[in-house]
Amino acid sequence: MQKMMKTIDFHSYIPYYRQLYSLLKDTIAKQGLKSGQMLPSESELCQQYGISRTVVRNALQDLESEGLIRRRKGKGSIVTGPKISEGLAQTLTGFYQDMAERGLATRTSVLLHETIPCPGKIASILNLAPQTPVIHSNRLRYVEGEPIALVTSYVPLQLCPALEHVDLTDRSLYEFLETTCGITIMSANRVLESSSADESQARHLEIEPGDPVMKLESISYLEDGTPVEYFLAFHRGDRTRFEINLMRVRDRWRLLGWNQPVDLSF
Amino acid sequence: MQKMMKTIDFHSYIPYYRQLYSLLKDTIAKQGLKSGQMLPSESELCQQYGISRTVVRNALQDLESEGLIRRRKGKGSIVTGPKISEGLAQTLTGFYQDMAERGLATRTSVLLHETIPCPGKIASILNLAPQTPVIHSNRLRYVEGEPIALVTSYVPLQLCPALEHVDLTDRSLYEFLETTCGITIMSANRVLESSSADESQARHLEIEPGDPVMKLESISYLEDGTPVEYFLAFHRGDRTRFEINLMRVRDRWRLLGWNQPVDLSF
DNA sequence: GAGTGGTCTAGACCACAAT
């Protein structure tokens, strides 16, 4: 059984600033520090943990970029953490709570899983030669027993031959790629649009043709820019919402959260 | 007329790392460095510009967090910049290009601008006492002459009394708040949903009732968490798409871009 | 004036990648 780490382990292979980051995060969470409360000053943290200011500032920077604290010249570092999401929970969380956090039951049924020569349009998206073998799958995602999203995805077979004969029922594609194939998605691009359900979509999603649906297109990339996956998903409009939390940092906006009612990390 | 800055100005009030950041960004853009090309090493940059490694690393960190470069231990820093967005432009940019960058003509007409006692639901969202005076406005946003979005917004009057008698036609609310009232939005929360146009929305957006629309709710906050603005916008489904670029950094996802076909920084 | 975070210097040792 591990005891809670309360000091820096100078013999650990984990960087000091990373240890301090975790320490401070725990402190904020477990001591229930509320918004506006002060963190110890940088020099205090230096003395307290016996580390240099570089380490302290590196840890604080990570905390700030996660939106947990806010640093102010001449004043200090204040906790800002739960504030925004709390305010949200009170106001906007209504018909579709954040189910990743609340652990609502999700299920996936595989409608189709085949290896095909890549269609031209998909080939250009995935930057493949036409006819290159790809895994093509159609899946239907359920939340709490209700069909929520219909997903069509394409993955180049050569990237992960093991994918050809794996059963992805109730399994995450990303997790499979990462653990079994050693493939790590490094960036992604997603486009959201509004649409109306066609006959087939309506039948699967158990809604009426013409009912509003959210169309989500996604391309995921490896570190070097190689496309890994393209998917096209249609979400029931009446059961889906996308939530985005932004924070201004150094003249930029930074993503704090990107909540999706249905788990999209296939 | 300014000449292009090619060295660090040691007398400037702009931090060195910020100057170097801009310098490198310009270099990447103007020399057309392509994905995979190497940046000078950190020690080379130190010598070249006569600055310490701390400054160099600070600049590189900013570039990396923007997704322009990628640093690799033992190897160096490589440019990764345009890659993803280029891949996108080839594939997904279709019926609605990024108009912020392309400078498409946008126009805003103010349908309503009044001071009212805050309705109960809005009051709870903005964390106000009921009946507190708020600026209530309805605006219709056009792009290239077409009506695209219908926006209803609420701003507490006390935050910016000057707002009561200003004409926001073709003017950004955020810009007004920042320059005239000294109010800076520090964070925001946005929720996207699919919906169908009702009678009134359809009339303004020049579509048919029942046609798909995107519903966008937003709450903006000051640094201390004080809500500044609530708005509810309905976008024409056939003319709107939301694009999100994500990048994994240090076990987190970071926002690279959040493109909206219609400027939402009111 | 005292304390804070923002910036910067001039070193150092390390793990990792390439040769």
Next chain:
DNA sequence: TTGTGGTCTAGACCACTCG
């Protein structure tokens, strides 16, 4: 073995906030 970025130290001066 050499060079890279990753981590870390021990200082320094500054602008800013607050009493």
